[in-house]
Amino acid sequence: MQYVNCNLCQANDYQQLWRENEFSLVACKKCGLVYLNPRISQQETRLFYKGYLPRYPDEYLLSAENAFAKTAQERIGFLQQYNNFCKTKILEIGCGYGHFLHLLQERGCEVYGIEPSSESVSFTAKRLGLRNVTNAVLEEIQPVKDEYDIIALFHVLEHLQDPAAALRQAWEMLKDKGILFIDIPDICRLPITLIEYFELYTNQHLYGFSAITIRELLVQCKFSIDYIGNRPLAVNSFTSNLRVIARKDKKIITKDTVSNDFENVEQTLKLFISGMEDLRLQLQLKAEEWKQKGQRVIIYGAGFHTLTLFEFVDFSSCNIIGMVDDDALKWGSSLNGYHIYSPDQFIQLHPDVIMISSLGSEDKIYNRIKTLERSGISVIKIYS
Numbered sequence: 001m002q003y004v005n006c007n008l009c010q011a012n013d014y015q016q017l018w019r020e021n022e023f024s025l026v027a028c029k030k031c032g033l034v035y036l037n038p039r040i041s042q043q044e045t046r047l048f049y050k051g052y053l054p055r056y057p058d059e060y061l062l063s064a065e066n067a068f069a070k071t072a073q074e075r076i077g078f079l080q081q082y083n084n085f086c087k088t089k090i091l092e093i094g095c096g097y098g099h100f101l102h103l104l105q106e107r108g109c110e111v112y113g114i115e116p117s118s119e120s121v122s123f124t125a126k127r128l129g130l131r132n133v134t135n136a137v138l139e140e141i142q143p144v145k146d147e148y149d150i151i152a153l154f155h156v157l158e159h160l161q162d163p164a165a166a167l168r169q170a171w172e173m174l175k176d177k178g179i180l181f182i183d184i185p186d187i188c189r190l191p192i193t194l195i196e197y198f199e200l201y202t203n204q205h206l207y208g209f210s211a212i213t214i215r216e217l218l219v220q221c222k223f224s225i226d227y228i229g230n231r232p233l234a235v236n237s238f239t240s241n242l243r244v245i246a247r248k249d250k251k252i253i254t255k256d257t258v259s260n261d262f263e264n265v266e267q268t269l270k271l272f273i274s275g276m277e278d279l280r281l282q283l284q285l286k287a288e289e290w291k292q293k294g295q296r297v298i299i300y301g302a303g304f305h306t307l308t309l310f311e312f313v314d315f316s317s318c319n320i321i322g323m324v325d326d327d328a329l330k331w332g333s334s335l336n337g338y339h340i341y342s343p344d345q346f347i348q349l350h351p352d353v354i355m356i357s358s359l360g361s362e363d364k365i366y367n368r369i370k371t372l373e374r375s376g377i378s379v380i381k382i383y384s
């Protein structure tokens, strides 16, 4: 574990907002940047990201309907306002499974990527035909100066040990007036959901930016800002998405002072954290009740949200008899040791309780199965 100074204003003057295990989330009192302090070391972070991306079946990753492809399409539609994609040379830092780069390559751009996970690099080469994706973390790359028209970082900056250094490196690599395209979670707009909470309390997000703190950091790194605003992503798990279009500006004069967003950030995060703690308590009470009554419980939704749910609340003493998912690719496999059934099968297990564990589809699923309540089964929604 290591302690660091503020990445934006270099102060060592912070307030602890929250503590979970050995990690502590703090806000800088001089500028409002939120960061983990202490945190795991750079070396541990590198090891973690070599294998962090979840495995998905190739057929899912190749379908135009998956969340990655939809998100990439939305981003390209947005970027069109700022670039015509004519002979454009683009680098994506943390390109994941390569959907964004692949679509741009199809439109005639020259595309490059950097990605720490070797599994996704091999997918981008073998299945998407991307020849210029390097398996590395940013710090391992020798920056080429004035090379790219666009550099993109989507939900990457908040994971880095030193975002300021990364932005300076991106500045070097961009041509003058070149575009920096950033998506990050907005720390002041986190909805009260398990996914957002999970992002906060694991050690993956080392920083939390507000619209003010990301702007200040970019200006310090000699970028001018073309656009900054909230743009929910096509996938419903990132409603807090904050988007920035900035440009390398050789003429910009950096300020000596940094605007302070501390009060706003502190107040917003306190509300978020207390809301999440209320939710955790309610769910823990439910789990206790199921245990007392010896009820048979089904979890509806066998994905990332459910993995998070099991970290959030202790269900170990409940009688969970299985999971259900609408996605046929999951039927017959298991999650957290629980068998995954199809929506047609699970009723034969005679559950007493069905808990819907989904972000975004909660109401849709509820409306489909609420008639089961007439036969005495209790159907639980987490968020409403």
Ligand SMILES: [Zn+2]
Pocket: 006, 007, 008, 009, 010, 011, 028, 029, 030, 031, 032, 033
């Ligand atoms: Zn600071």
